[in-house]
Amino acid sequence: MLEIKNLHAKIAGEETEILRGVDLTVPTGEVHAIMGPNGSGKSTLAYILAGKDDYEVTQGDILWNGKSIMEMSPDERAAEGIFLAFQYPIEIPGVATMTFLRTAVNSIRKKRGTEELTTPAFMRFVKEKAGDLGISMDMLKRPLNVGFSGGEKKRMEVLQMSMLEPTMCVLDETDSGLDIDAIKIVAEGANKMRSPDRSMLVITHYQRLLDFIVPDKVHVLAHGKIQRSGDKNLALELEKSGYAEFGEKAA
Ligand SMILES: Nc1ncnc2c1ncn2[C@@H]1O[C@H](COP(=O)(O)OP(=O)(O)O)[C@@H](O)[C@H]1O
Numbered sequence: 001m002l003e004i005k006n007l008h009a010k011i012a013g014e015e016t017e018i019l020r021g022v023d024l025t026v027p028t029g030e031v032h033a034i035m036g037p038n039g040s041g042k043s044t045l046a047y048i049l050a051g052k053d054d055y056e057v058t059q060g061d062i063l064w065n066g067k068s069i070m071e072m073s074p075d076e077r078a079a080e081g082i083f084l085a086f087q088y089p090i091e092i093p094g095v096a097t098m099t100f101l102r103t104a105v106n107s108i109r110k111k112r113g114t115e116e117l118t119t120p121a122f123m124r125f126v127k128e129k130a131g132d133l134g135i136s137m138d139m140l141k142r143p144l145n146v147g148f149s150g151g152e153k154k155r156m157e158v159l160q161m162s163m164l165e166p167t168m169c170v171l172d173e174t175d176s177g178l179d180i181d182a183i184k185i186v187a188e189g190a191n192k193m194r195s196p197d198r199s200m201l202v203i204t205h206y207q208r209l210l211d212f213i214v215p216d217k218v219h220v221l222a223h224g225k226i227q228r229s230g231d232k233n234l235a236l237e238l239e240k241s242g243y244a245e246f247g248e249k250a251a
Pocket residue numbers: 011018036037038039040041042043044045
């Protein structure tokens with residue numbers, strides 16, 4: 001279970017608070033969506049969960065299965081099962097995607113105390129997961145994300161997620177820049193990972209993705225706080241009304 005308690009945060013070195021008292025609980029096994037206008041702090045929240053050090057938490061706490069993660073490094077958080085799929089995935093020139101994936105998978109397995117995968121076992125694993133997402137072996141030989149289209153980058157993020165088998169998945173705007181077929185592939189990948197012992201936080205500006213990843217709960221983030229929570233119908237309502245009632249111009 002993820003518990004975010006009265007979280008206040010800002011960019012390191014800046015004055016203005018972006019998050020001003022976020023309270024949010026995602027029980028184990030549930031999928032929650034965070035919606036909100038552009039600039040409301042959705043990505044900030046995602047980065048803070050992952051432990052990115054450009055941000056400073058000034059108040060509050062984040063508990064993962066009852067334990068505070070505030071003092072943990074991004075690597076330690078990953079080892080605890082927390083995974084963030086970025087809105088803007090990073091490119092790593094010079095490192096073949098396959099090599100990157102193998103290193104990531106084995107380092108997580110090591111930290112979790114499971115055995116590293118042998119080369120044949122890894123190849124079987126990556127082929128199966130990549131096949132599900134329509135990612136070719138040729139693409140895996142190319143440097144990570146370099147020259148990948150928006151859709152290919154998003155599918156790569158979901159591939160990483162499905163191979164790292166996290167227990168807390170944070171998907172930040174996994175739908176942006178995707179055509180409808182790519183959204184379906186990505187959503188199917190995420191849906192396959194739904195499980196009673198895994199939680200997901202799906203961050204999106206538009207309701208569209210939530211037609212495919214149907215959330216248990218929807219929360220609206222605006223002005224640095226969760227302003228409203230509801231079931232999936234709240235997303236449909238927002239699609240009609242925009243974010244005007246939260247003092248923002250309609251999407
Ligand atoms: N690196 C940064 N430097 C300065 N301001 C930033 C930075 N990242 C985000 N912000 C500001 O913080 C606010 C929240 O941004 P963000 O979390 O990206 O919102 P969202 O993901 O909801 O669109 C915005 O006002 C944005 O301009």
